[in-house]
Amino acid sequence: MLRAMIATLVLMALDPAMTFAEEQSSAQAPITVTDIAGRQVTVNAPVKRILLGEGRQLYLIASLETEDPLARIVAWRNDLIEADPATYAQYLQAFPRLATLPAFVGKENGLIDIESTIVQKPDVVLLNLEAMSANEDVKYIEKLAELKIPVLYIDFRHYPLKNTEPTIRLLGKIMGRENRAEEIIAFRHQAMARVTDVLARVEPQRPRVFVERIGGYADDCCLSFGAENFGKYVELAGGHNIGSDLLPSTFGQLNPEQVIAADPEQVVVTSADWEAYVPGGKWIPLGPGADPKVTRKKLEWFTTRSAYTGIAAQKTRNFHGIWHQFYNSPYEFIAVQQLAKWFHPDLFADLDPDATFAEYHRRFLPIPYRPGYAVSLSDSAN
Incomplete structure (x- = not known):
């Protein structure tokens, strides 16, 4: 027993980072x-x-x-x-x-x-x-x-x-890693509160929003979200998700006539680099390091879809593209910040989703932050 304790102490002397707690x-x-x-x-x-x-x-x-x-x-x-x-x-x-x-x-x-x-x-x-x-x-x-x-x-x-x-x-x-988990959760709460606290105080008018899901992945129109996932993000960001009125589940599809009749004031396209699935497709290659000139050009195509003919968003160019993987990651608070900034640019002029995500990377991830997760055609977003 004594010999084992001495051996452990020798190891600790050679490696100060080693502790009894770590052994346990x-x-x-x-x-x-x-x-x-x-x-x-x-x-x-x-x-x-x-x-x-x-x-x-x-x-x-x-x-x-x-x-x-x-x-x-x-x-x-x-x-x-x-x-x-x-x-x-x-x-x-x-x-x-x-x-x-x-x-x-x-x-x-x-x-x-x-x-x-x-x-x-x-x-x-x-x-x-x-x-x-x-x-x-x-x-x-x-x-x-x-x-x-x-x-x-x-x-x-x-x-x-x-x-x-x-x-x-x-x-x-x-x-x-329970302490680490609580640190991540606290960061998420703070990031989300920067949107929800402002909206609760001001209660602005909510724009009608249509979210086109997996834009460019398939030719079908119009895949969207019901009251959950991005549909919920839209509501938290101060918008009204059109899909929540028409779709009974998290994922679903509207026909173009339904979209036109709903007359969305904002269109949000979730997309990503899907070359592996749809080579040369209409998808927008959003994600870390994406070229804004390329993503903006590819977003332009979505304004020409027949489902958006004559809608309010087409007239004001309130078309936005956002990284699809926000729908399936612990980063959805970034999506909520970005949507809020698009829907209510005056209220959230000082909010910087890129800075929030960069801070998350510095604190919690082993890779550096590279922008490229969002793009917009609206003048207010530029």
């Missing part, structure tokens, strides 16, 4: 947590081997584990590579071994290959809430449970304003 925190012990689906799940924490059921879950993992976000990830789905290539390039430059991280293909609401999962021996598998139905059909959770591999459901997409912060707390708990 690295030791795993079973804890029971409640995931976003309301399931009680026991995991060995802090988890050391995480399998990401969606690559974009890295946005949060990196916020909680900034020094080396790959330290605990054993495999991931390849969607970040294809859906957000600019961010992937940033992480690849900072962490070159990302290129060798085992990756698998699949859809947002689909299954993960169970054999590949078993090979990685994860402490936990993180799945999106919308994959729950498919997993129940094939007893995926039960099969992994027999091998003592727990699954947790998280959500940034369907009810982000309700589920993002519980998701942050859940991952903070299983990773042993």
Whole structure:
């Protein structure tokens, strides 16, 4: 016993960063947590081997584990590579071994290959809430449970304003980063309050807003959001989301006649660099480092869509493009700030969403901030 204590003290002398607390925190012990689906799940924490059921879950993992976000990830789905290539390039430059991280293909609401999962021996598998139905059909959770591999459901997409912060707390708990999780949540509250407090005080008239979802990804018109996700962001930013009146769920589609009849005063197009999915498409390559001349030119095309013929926004050029991944990340407070600035430029003249996102990067992410997440044709935004 004495010899072991002396050995530990020698190691601490050689590495001052090592502490008894760190030794203790690295030791795993079973804890029971409640995931976003309301399931009680026991995991060995802090988890050391995480399998990401969606690559974009890295946005949060990196916020909680900034020094080396790959330290605990054993495999991931390849969607970040294809859906957000600019961010992937940033992480690849900072962490070159990302290129060798085992990756698998699949859809947002689909299954993960169970054999590949078993090979990685994860402490936990993180799945999106919308994959729950498919997993129940094939007893995926039960099969992994027999091998003592727990699954947790998280959500940034369907009810982000309700589920993002519980998701942050859940991952903070299983990773042993609870204090860090609370710091992120406090930052989010402060950023959101810079919009909601002003609107509560002033109560301005709300412009009618149509959000075109995944603009340029498909030729169909007009995909949009109901009362959740970007639909909720619009309301928090002081607008009235047209989709909330007509769509019963988070995601849906209106016909062009419905859009024209609603006569939106503002049109917001969510888009991104989707060259991997739609080579040479009408999408707007928004994201870190996007060229504003290119994004503005591509946004111009949307003003010519037949669904917008004669609407108020076409006459005033209140057309805006915003990074689609705000719909599926812990960064939606940036989208709310940006929308508020477009809808109420006088009220939010001093609000700078770029500065807010840059500060978040400095405090919580291992990559530098690069602007390029939004573009606008309106004179007030310029």
